[in-house]
Amino acid sequence: MIKVSVVVPIYNVEKYLDKCLYHLVNQTLQDIEIICVNDGSTDQSQIIIDRYMKNYPDKVKGYTKENGGLSDSRNFGFQYVSGEFVMFSDSDDWIELDCLERMYAKAVGGQYDIVVCGMRNVNEHGTDLGSFALFDTPEITKEQLLVESNSATNLLFKKEILNDIQFPVGIWYEDLATIPRIIAKCDKIGVVRESFYNYLYRSDSITRTYNKKVLDILIAFDYITSCNKYSDAFIRQLFSTHIYFTILRANQIENKEEQFLVLEQLYNYVKQQFGIDSLKSSITYSGLNEKMLMSMFFKHQFKALMLILTAEWKVKKILVSKK
Structure with missing residues (x-):
């Protein structure tokens, strides 16, 4: 057997x-x-x-x-x-x-x-x-x-x-x-x-680039909700653990117009499915930097958010290349 x-x-x-x-x-x-x-x-x-x-x-x-x-x-x-x-x-x-x-x-x-x-x-x-x-x-x-x-x-x-x-x-x-x-x-x-x-x-x-397929995470959550086995509160909690990394991936989209469209669709999904304030209250931040960046997303400050993330990513690649 x-x-x-x-x-x-x-x-x-x-x-x-x-x-x-x-x-x-x-x-x-x-x-x-x-x-x-x-x-x-x-x-x-x-x-x-x-x-x-x-x-x-x-x-x-x-x-x-x-x-x-x-x-x-x-x-x-x-x-x-x-x-x-x-x-x-x-x-x-x-x-x-x-x-x-x-x-x-x-x-x-x-x-x-x-x-x-x-x-x-x-x-x-x-x-x-x-x-x-x-x-x-x-x-x-x-x-x-x-x-x-x-x-x-x-x-x-x-x-x-x-x-x-x-x-x-x-x-x-x-x-x-x-x-x-x-x-x-x-x-x-x-x-x-x-x-x-x-x-x-x-x-x-470290050199991977992304595209609008990062929004497939919304399809994934549609699969989860469709099974009707989890509470709304838990789905909101689960989404809150993924949204930050989705934003980081959006920052790696080379086409800036596509990048901002992705952020807009992600923001609208949050607004419609959970409510901005409701999701904000569900997030457990790992540090002040993450809290600051997510605050900018919730305030719809996409341009400033992407500028900061791009600068941080450049520093990260320099540090990795020196190891």
């Missing part, structure tokens, strides 16, 4: 894939399957997949498809899952060797629908950039998990709760649009307080 199926979407990650698959085939939990979905890669990723399929024929299964993105690859891979539990792993990340054994034991021992582990951010030099989703209690509520993290990759799911839910194709924030709907179906969430999932913070992240 397959205890855990791991679905790995793969697209042009020849530089990172070997490390990801090595840590999967060498898991201390033996009864697992690794479902590799090649999402139309044009590099040497398929050669690496073929090698692992040859060397580990009982564990590694490979499938190819036309490029359709992360969500499409996860949905595609799930149809081949035969395990009792399911995990999703990004192909440039890796998990600790006892990750699946520990999480599976927790799930079965406590009869949990979902088990969460901590995530460690690591750069390409191997530097530990810090961890999150480390909870102090052996189990948590749905709301506690979602406020801390909406990632799909540090969760072990009982297969049945995934059966009628798919990741939305073609939008950003696919995890945010999906994980709350899955969690809404579960009864118990268990915790393994170890950073078993290693998220690779790639060097190209």
